[in-house]
Amino acid sequence: MKSKKKAVILFSGGLDSTTVLYYALSKGYQCICLMFDYSQKHNKELLSAVKIAKSVKAAYSIIKISLPWSNDALTGKNKDIPIHKRLTKTVPATYVPGRNTIFLSYALSYAQSVSAQTIFTGVNSLDFSNYPDCTPKFIEEYNNVLKALKTKITVQTPILKLNKAQIIKLGIKLNVPYKDTWTCYNGYKKPCMECDSCKLRAKGFKELKMNDPAIQ
């Protein structure tokens, strides 16, 4: 039997990366999920991620990352998750400096070690265009670094140019279990529905005239 092509998936257990995981599975990849514990304010995301990875029988690894210098709203101890009336137009307070660059460098290390030739990430340039590490240009330049390293590994971004409704539409075709995904920046029992991340997700389901199965 020919062995399957392998891919490392940057995986958070959220709506975007779960869609990407199911996309990679649908393309015949043996998926290896890479998750990060970067001192987020809660571990709901990671619990979702592990549950979903197990459910598709994907191997996974959780890497603990400490960024003692970071003072962003996602990891900083004294900052609150901001509540905006509208989505912000500047770099959001939830931007963790260098985050995707760090994630991709670990994914590279993992991919080289297990001979995977693809790294999938759920970065998305439309909705959160103010995160500088979620742009097409960033991904393009990162792929040039991988070439300079003489690897055959490439970063693939299947949802880079989709909006939230389009991502959900794709995911529903792929049978993504959205009820198990966790998107909220806060770690309450239920999604807060007030943070940017919750709002964006709700907007996506609303555009499709669907109920979010994670909201009971």
Place this chain on the structure above:
Amino acid sequence: MKSKKKAVILFSGGLDSTTVLYYALSKGYQCICLMFDYSQKHNKELLSAVKIAKSVKAAYSIIKISLPWSNDALTGKNKDIPIHKRLTKTVPATYVPGRNTIFLSYALSYAQSVSAQTIFTGVNSLDFSNYPDCTPKFIEEYNNVLKALKTKITVQTPILKLNKAQIIKLGIKLNVPYKDTWTCYNGYKKPCMECDSCKLRAKGFKELKMNDPAIQ
């Protein structure tokens, strides 16, 4: 008083990065040393690094990195540091997949958080040209990633094209305390003088007809 320009130094306490630290200090930078504990087989390097950083009153941060998938000779539990009669021409067994890419991504995060505009690294393409993450092309492409991230941060590599003797010559001008640096891949009481790293260092001092002050 005008505040000093800041730089993050990728710092291991070895001969190369200590020379780079002193170079950055000589150029008037306020230096912030970034060190990594990546499950090396020994912590002699880190002890040297902390001692040197303190001696020049540089701020420092030690980041613990785990790469559970790595099976290289520097971090793998069941592998020995290789002893070669000559320096190898292929990628050495001591290559840690993605290592410099990971180091640079943390340096980026640190630099963004403290508003440093320069990252200094002691990568060196001449002697260890077989490490794919120590080449001029790799650094050039990494700098393009930093541009794509819309930062003004650049990676600078003052010893990229110097051989070991030239590095030591530069360091002596800058009063680098080579007696305090640790270069050996092994963590014995004294440098083993058999690993590639020891041999290269010894060759450098020999070319300059000097005794290595770290060897008693």
